[in-house]
Every structure is written in structure tokens, then in C-alpha cells.
Amino acid sequence: MPDDVTATASLALDPGDTVVEMGCGTGANVPYLREAVGPDGRVVGVDLTRGMLRRAGERVDREGWDDVNLVRADATRPPVSGPVDAVLATFVVGMFPDPKPAIDAWVDLLGPGGRVALLNAGRSDRAVAGPLNLGFRAFVRAAAPGDRGVSPVRSLERRVAAAHDQVRTRCGPTGFEEFGVGYLGLQWGERVTGPEQ
Numbered sequence: 171m172p173d174d175v176t177a178t179a180s181l182a183l184d185p186g187d188t189v190v191e192m193g194c195g196t197g198a199n200v201p202y203l204r205e206a207v208g209p210d211g212r213v214v215g216v217d218l219t220r221g222m223l224r225r226a227g228e229r230v231d232r233e234g235w236d237d238v239n240l241v242r243a244d245a246t247r248p249p250v251s252g253p254v255d256a257v258l259a260t261f262v263v264g265m266f267p268d269p270k271p272a273i274d275a276w277v278d279l280l281g282p283g284g285r286v287a288l289l290n291a292g293r294s295d296r297a298v299a300g301p302l303n304l305g306f307r308a309f310v311r312a313a314a315p316g317d318r319g320v321s322p323v324r325s326l327e328r329r330v331a332a333a334h335d336q337v338r339t340r341c342g343p344t345g346f347e348e349f350g351v352g353y354l355g356l357q358w359g360e361r362v363t364g365p366e367q
């Protein structure tokens with residue numbers, strides 16, 4: 171199953187739901203999210219980078235998806251008023267020096283029973299992945315600046331771990347799944363209380 175399908179499935183979306191994708195990039199997840207919420211649902215994509223949003227917008231226009239809203243904004247301070255049914259962020263939280271406040275803001279958006287899901291990459295500890303970890307390290311070094319004095323890979327993993335911890339802290343039922351020979355981790359959590367708590 172492709173990673174974005176697995177991530178979407180972990181949100182347990184129902185027809186008519188509203189789902190917000192933080193750091194939606196070019197909109198790779200949007201078709202799967204649209205399919206899950208159906209014609210009465212809504213998909214909101216938030217991204218800070220003009221070029222990414224432009225490409226997402228071109229696709230939305232080309233496909234005639236009038237149930238998709240794209241917003242240029244900082245996802246750590248989401249410009250969306252809740253409650254919403256789900257929040258998805260794929261390969262995003264590793265870019266935040268301190269992801270905890272962002273996770274808090276995202277969980278605060280959820281109504282009771284709403285879910286948040288984070289898909290992220292990290293080094294794999296499976297034996298078969300040993301040589302591939304070198305490539306992963308080189309990729310992260312080139313793509314993601316780390317925290318000062320910390321290797322980019324460690325920095326990414328620290329941020330991702332902090333985000334996952336915060337999902338587990340803030341949510342009721344939670345789950346974690348590893349796939350892609352251990353390179354990909356999917357953390358999800360469900361909010362059990364109302365938006366006021």
C-alpha cells in the first residue's frame with residue numbers, strides 16, 4: 171500500500187468530514203484525502219511555500235476540485251478554526267525546531283474523536299537497511315538543516331520523536347506503525363475530549 175494511502179487510512183475519515191493537511195506541499199496527498207471524505211467532505215491544504223502551493227493550486231484547478239481549499243500560512247499557527255475531523259502532516263514536523271506547540275495547536279483543532287497523523291522518515295535499525303542509512307544521512311544533510319551543533323539526521327530524529335511524543339501525550343487512543351524497511355514511521359492519535367480541554 172502506498173505511504174500516503176496508509177497515512178490517510180490512519181485518519182479513519184468518514185464521508186462528509188473536514189481534513190486539514192499541514193505542509194501539503196504540491197498536494198500529493200490531496201487525491202487520497204478527497205476520496206476518503208467524499209463529495210460532501212472538505213480538504214484544506216496549508217503550506218508556507220509559495221511555489222509548492224502554486225503547484226498544488228494548478229492541480230486543483232486542472233482537476234476542478236472545488237471541495238479543496240489551499241491556504242498560504244504557517245502551519246505551526248494554523249489559520250483554521252476548528253473543530254475539524256482530522257489533521258495530516260507528512261514529512262513536515264522534522265522541519266520545526268520545536269514541534270510540540272504545533273502538535274498542540276493541531277490537536278486543539280480536533281473535535282472529539284478527531285485524529286491527527288504524522289508520517290515521517292528516519293534511519294532504519296533493520297539489518298538490511300545498514301548501507302541505505304548512509305544514503306539517508308546524505309539526503310537529510312542536503313535537504314534539512316539541523317539544530318546547531320547536532321547532526322542533521324539526529325536533529326530530524328529528535329524533532330520527529332518530540333512530535334510523536336506529543337501526539338501520545340495529547341491523544342487518547344494512539345498507534346505507531348513502521349514500514350518502508352523501517353524508514354517510515356506513522357504516528358496517529360485520536361482526541362477523546364472536546365475542543366475546550
Ligand SMILES: C[S@@+](CC[C@H](N)C(=O)[O-])C[C@H]1O[C@@H](n2cnc3c(N)ncnc32)[C@H](O)[C@@H]1O
Pocket residue numbers: 192193194195196197198199216217218219222243244245246259260261262265
Ligand atoms: C517535505 S515537504 C512535504 C510535502 C507533503 N506533505 C508531501 O508529503 O508531499 C514539506 C512541506 O512543508 C512545508 N512547510 C515547512 N514548514 C512549514 C510551516 N511552518 N508552515 C507551513 N508549511 C510548512 C514546506 O513548504 C513543504 O511544502
